[in-house]
Amino acid sequence: MIKNFLKIASLAAATTVASSICVSAAILPGMDGGTMPSAAIRGDSRILGPTPSGTYSDLDAILGFRVLAGTGSGFEGIFDLGAVSQFKPSTSFTLSLGSIGSFMTTNFGSDWFTRSTSGQVGKTDIQWGVVATDNSTSFSSDLWSSRNPAVRSTPWNSAADQSGPSNDIAAVGSVFNAGGAVAAGTTSAKKLSSSNANSWTNYQPGGGHGSISFEYFNPTNEGNTNTVLAFDQVLAGSSNPGTKLGTFTWNSDGTVVWNGATAVPEPSTYAMMGLGTLGLVGLMILRRRRAARA
Amino acid sequence: MKLYSKLTLSLLALISAATLNAQTKVYITGSTAYRAATTTAIQNIFDSPPTFAFSNNSSSVGGANQAIFNGNIGGNPYQISTSWSGSEAGIQTVADATQNVNYIADGTVGSISPGTSVAAGTEAHHPDVAMSDTFQSTSQFNGTFNGVTYASLTESPGSVAGHGSPVGIVPFKWCANNGATITSVTSQMLRTLYSAGKIPLALFTGASADETKPVIALGRNPDSGTRLTAFAESGIGALATVRQFQPQDSAGALVKATTSTITKFVVWPAETINGVGVSAFNSGYSSGGDLSKAMRAVTSDPVSVTIGATTTTYTAANLTRIAYLGTGDADSNLLAGAGAGVELSYNGVTLGNVGGDYNTVTALTEGKYTFWGFEHLLYNSSTIAAAVQTAADKLATQLHDTDAVVKLSNMKVTRATDGAKVTATYAAP
Numbered sequence: 001m002i003k004n005f006l007k008i009a010s011l012a013a014a015t016t017v018a019s020s021i022c023v024s025a026a027i028l029p030g031m032d033g034g035t036m037p038s039a040a041i042r043g044d045s046r047i048l049g050p051t052p053s054g055t056y057s058d059l060d061a062i063l064g065f066r067v068l069a070g071t072g073s074g075f076e077g078i079f080d081l082g083a084v085s086q087f088k089p090s091t092s093f094t095l096s097l098g099s100i101g102s103f104m105t106t107n108f109g110s111d112w113f114t115r116s117t118s119g120q121v122g123k124t125d126i127q128w129g130v131v132a133t134d135n136s137t138s139f140s141s142d143l144w145s146s147r148n149p150a151v152r153s154t155p156w157n158s159a160a161d162q163s164g165p166s167n168d169i170a171a172v173g174s175v176f177n178a179g180g181a182v183a184a185g186t187t188s189a190k191k192l193s194s195s196n197a198n199s200w201t202n203y204q205p206g207g208g209h210g211s212i213s214f215e216y217f218n219p220t221n222e223g224n225t226n227t228v229l230a231f232d233q234v235l236a237g238s239s240n241p242g243t244k245l246g247t248f249t250w251n252s253d254g255t256v257v258w259n260g261a262t263a264v265p266e267p268s269t270y271a272m273m274g275l276g277t278l279g280l281v282g283l284m285i286l287r288r289r290r291a292a293r294a
Numbered sequence: 295m296k297l298y299s300k301l302t303l304s305l306l307a308l309i310s311a312a313t314l315n316a317q318t319k320v321y322i323t324g325s326t327a328y329r330a331a332t333t334t335a336i337q338n339i340f341d342s343p344p345t346f347a348f349s350n351n352s353s354s355v356g357g358a359n360q361a362i363f364n365g366n367i368g369g370n371p372y373q374i375s376t377s378w379s380g381s382e383a384g385i386q387t388v389a390d391a392t393q394n395v396n397y398i399a400d401g402t403v404g405s406i407s408p409g410t411s412v413a414a415g416t417e418a419h420h421p422d423v424a425m426s427d428t429f430q431s432t433s434q435f436n437g438t439f440n441g442v443t444y445a446s447l448t449e450s451p452g453s454v455a456g457h458g459s460p461v462g463i464v465p466f467k468w469c470a471n472n473g474a475t476i477t478s479v480t481s482q483m484l485r486t487l488y489s490a491g492k493i494p495l496a497l498f499t500g501a502s503a504d505e506t507k508p509v510i511a512l513g514r515n516p517d518s519g520t521r522l523t524a525f526a527e528s529g530i531g532a533l534a535t536v537r538q539f540q541p542q543d544s545a546g547a548l549v550k551a552t553t554s555t556i557t558k559f560v561v562w563p564a565e566t567i568n569g570v571g572v573s574a575f576n577s578g579y580s581s582g583g584d585l586s587k588a589m590r591a592v593t594s595d596p597v598s599v600t601i602g603a604t605t606t607t608y609t610a611a612n613l614t615r616i617a618y619l620g621t622g623d624a625d626s627n628l629l630a631g632a633g634a635g636v637e638l639s640y641n642g643v644t645l646g647n648v649g650g651d652y653n654t655v656t657a658l659t660e661g662k663y664t665f666w667g668f669e670h671l672l673y674n675s676s677t678i679a680a681a682v683q684t685a686a687d688k689l690a691t692q693l694h695d696t697d698a699v700v701k702l703s704n705m706k707v708t709r710a711t712d713g714a715k716v717t718a719t720y721a722a723p
């Protein structure tokens with residue numbers, strides 16, 4: 001019986017060690033702002049987030065991008081990412097968005113991830129970001145936004161009145177909902193015209209609504225395709241700076257990965273690690289006994 | 295055989311006569327801001343004063359939400375039905391063949407002026423003509439929206455070349471309730487107000503004592519051309535998502551009568567209008583007439599404002615409400631007589647002239663006052679019946695030449711589209 005327990009504990013140990021490696025990789029600090037990290041530290045693509053509904057609702061996060069030049073000019077893309085509450089500091093996962101790589105290649109060219117032909121120095125043709133707001137649930141106008149740390153190093157500041165950008169984000173969400181069916185093979189991606197008055201593009205610098213993102217995030221909340229974007233929570237009604245919750249990474253295969261900023265192993269993970277350690281010790285004892293008998 | 299031929303000929307003659315005299319029915323919808331002027335023009339295109347009936351939301355046909363007119367135009371019998379629900383709703387319902395609008399029942403015959411007051415009708419018809427305060431290109435019902443592809447509508451050329459659509463100018467006003475201490479607004483203030491829905495009075499007065507007194511925003515739903523023009527003109531954004539309150543009485547009913555008492559303002563609830571969802575806070579009144587009456591209604595003291603789970607109570611005199619209105623509704627329901635509201639100057643200019651003829655107001659015609667738009671008479675030229683188009687074109691010319699709130703011929707300025715810069719039509723000195 002003791003033998004069986006030790007064997008089971010040994011197996012658990014191997015599994016737990018592997019898991020803890022993944023968790024450790026996902027919580028490496030200072031990951032945002034640079035170019036895309038290596039696959040080993042991009043997060044574990046086997047851990048998938050909830051599947052978005054394909055309909056924008058208040059307090060949903062949306063990933064939007066515009067096209068500066070090349071294939072897909074005149075259009076933009078928006079992915080509904082589901083409830084913003086899932087993007088916690090303590091979590092890391094790959095989003096369940098379906099075949100975004102195919103969607104991007106079909107609509108924005110096979111070189112969508114690397115193309116840089118607009119003439120704007122240092123910018124890829126596709127610029128992306130993520131936003132969310134509480135516009136009509138409790139009407140708080142709380143904001144969530146991506147941030148390119150190479151442009152702005154600290155989280156966005158809060159303001160007493162954030163209704164303007166909150167309304168803007170809600171308007172983009174309405175455009176998403178009015179924009180026809182979700183693209184085939186994806187859970188919540190749509191190719192949309194960038195000329196709509198409330199398009200994602202029109203709320204970015206140089207669009208129809210001023211020189212900064214969503215008339216609020218100065219100068220911009222977007223970055224290159226290979227930029228790891230920080231993601232901040234910006235609560236209205238206080239003068240406190242926003243809080244960084246984590247980072248979003250968009251990979252060349254289309255996958256989008258969320259890495260919580262301060263992800264720590266859950267208590268259950270610690271328990272599993274302890275159990276695993278016990279198992280390893282047990283395995284060593286077993287081997288020593290067998291060796292002694294031999 | 296001879297008798298048979300005579301009978302056949304008689305029958306054919308009867309059928310022919312019946313066909314010649316078949317009544318043409320015209321269904322018009324759209325702008326509530328222009329309903330009074332359009333109603334006058336409709337009466338004037340009949341060969342002689344028509345009989346008419348109108349919905350009892352108003353004491354006169356000019357303010358009614360629905361009406362039906364019967365008579366001859368060019369010697370031919372016509373029935374013209376109107377149902378006003380906003381310019382954008384007008385564009386949407388005319389441009390989408392699947393959409394219907396409720397009218398007073400066909401065959402309802404009222405009386406010659408002052409007409410007959412009847413209950414609002416619920417007989418659904420697809421409208422032929424939209425009166426619109428805005429260009430279709432500014433509207434969201436342009437091209438494909440929400441999975442529906444909207445037909446491109448045609449501006450009526452009129453029954454006389456060069457005397458068609460746009461049929462005139464539609465001026466608007468920013469207004470506050472009776473007793474309001476503010477007298478002016480700027481584009482900047484309005485952008486802040488309609489973004490937040492409620493802001494301190496101090497932003498308007500510059501007095502620190504007013505920091506605790508709220509100014510709240512009231513307005514129309516997104517089907518309104520008045521709303522679209524107001525938001526385009528002030529830089530809020532023609533199709534922007536905004537925050538507007540709903541005035542309610544003690545029973546929780548929407549206030550739309552001058553005799554009601556407003557006890558609370560709540561977030562305007564989310565709703566679906568003609569199949570299009572409008573989020574909470576972003577909607578508003580479907581009629582300029584109802585909004586103007588709510589602006590005239592008094593509030594209880596104290597009066598409350600509820601946002602989400604938070605209710606704040608204010609002394610009535612400390613709460614100011616602001617709204618945008620067409621001159622017809624503003625002048626007739628809000629700005630005249632005892633208990634009148636306050637007309638606000640816009641960017642330093644007051645239109646004034648309450649109840650008067652705006653053709654002679656030079657602040658408007660010379661371009662100093664810029665809160666105005668073009669009025670359009672639109673139809674789908676691919677589907678409209680010839681006899682219907684004949685009446686529509688005649689109506690366009692009647693408005694253009696005679697009955698427009700402000701005739702184009704009196705304007706010394708123009709603009710390319712809704713909210714665009716205003717420029718002189720004559721050579722610069």
